[in-house]
Amino acid sequence: MPAVPPDGAPALHVESLDVTYGRALSALRSVSLSVPSGAVVALLGANGAGKTTLLRAVSGTLRLHRGAITAGSVRYGDTVLDGRDPVAAVRAGVVQVPEGRRVFAGLTVDENLRAGALGPHRRTPDRAHEARERVLTLFPRLAERTRQPAGLLSGGEQQMLAIGRALMAAPRLLLLDEPSLGLAPMMVDRIAGVVREINAQGTAVLLVEQNAGMALSLAEHAHVLEVGELRLSGDAAELARTDAVRRLYLGETADDADARGAA
């Protein structure tokens, strides 16, 4: 991890975070992790482990779900993000792609992309045009369908639109919530390629996934959440080799592990 990021983009620091829903249901307990500038970090865990809750805490949308940060902090560089609204996150350059794509189905592809640039930004019309060109180069399928209602796109195309829409805000850190959910294996590979490409262009990525194989192949660091607490953290390649992760998230059975041990 470089001490001073090359392009001046800051790092995300989540420290000892506690999140509670409806003042009663504890969803995260003392979770700490960071996403260095320009890195890809994976956050793994089963349904209900608190992955989406962590993203909501960063993007400022907990309140929409009657959740609140009860302890700890979220900082992006010098900007404090805990207790702020989504506008603050977008302004700081942190943009979330929600789980389940959530494209604006009745709006055209073009309008969805324009909606991505609605937030507060430091950009001129020139830069907005640049962001659009970048998105359409990354997703040529979308360029062919700018006038189509987004609701008529296939699932994979909708995921691409959701990512493209977020890129329109020119994020420095992209929060991706289960981009592979419900997609065919071939489309999952395409999405993985896209994430790699986005990262290569200098955007850091916090990738929340149940598809651990895909996430670990993309990320440098990975964390595993279990029922609201961080269970494992470390180098992604090393985590992929640990028995716990192989068994729980890579679909390997105990027999496979034994066979590997015997070999």
Add this chain to the structure above:
Amino acid sequence: MSGFLDNLLNGLALGAVYALIALGFVTIFKASGVLNFAHGSLLLLGGYLVAVLHDDLGFAGALALAVLATGAVAGLLDRLVLQRVGGHDPHAAHVQTIVTIGIDIVLVTDLARRVGGDLLPLGDPWGDAVSDLGPVTVADSRLAAILVSAAAIGGAFALFRFTAWGLSLRAAAEDAEAAALMGVRLTRVRTAAWCLAGGLAALAAVFLVAFPAPGLERTTGQIALKAFPAAILGGMASPVGALVGSLLIGLTEAFVAGYQSDLHVLGEGFGDVAPYAVMVLVLLVRPAGLFAARGAARV
């Protein structure tokens, strides 16, 4: 034949004015999920402001100020009262809808006290003048209603379609959380929608009380009720639906009134009931309204 054209023009004029009201009603619903039962009293407020201001400011000045002031009052009601009620509760919009009933009672009571039993003239330039258009004779106030409403509605549609605010409104109506994640300020977008609706209501007031209506009465706000079935049969959240529904209601009312003598089996004054009859008939055939959002989604 001229009877038919007379009715047609009258219906279009009525429908255009209803459309100003229904469009505001629908815009508020789309932006905030609230059924604004105070819409009629906002309209009355706009009309009252024109009535008291036109001596000093002239009609155009009074109208401009009334539109701005009514828009501001609507926006302030949303920001200072409604948005503080219910918080992030999923039923907040229902609670806020009930609150608009209370606001309506307060506004109407106060305005009715001020208007009293009088008929207030608004000082509009059309008076009772009429123009001959080929075979038909039509009141200038009705021609003005059609032209001004068309311009205002066209302007509102341009706002929905081409501005960042319009895009924010449509995006937030589809998925508020996704819009918030894009950095859209939901509270501002929604307050702006209330302002627009208030301004349109004030504009509608002028044409509702212009010739051949006698002038502003304390009950003028109740006429706004006829625009509600227009909004509902249009599909509640569809501006296009509100426009089509309003024209349908306006034309129905004009034709029923125009052919009253042939329709006497239905009793006197069926024109007042016609909007609701049309609404019920349309909803029987299309329960979600003419332009309800069709689930154009593929999973």
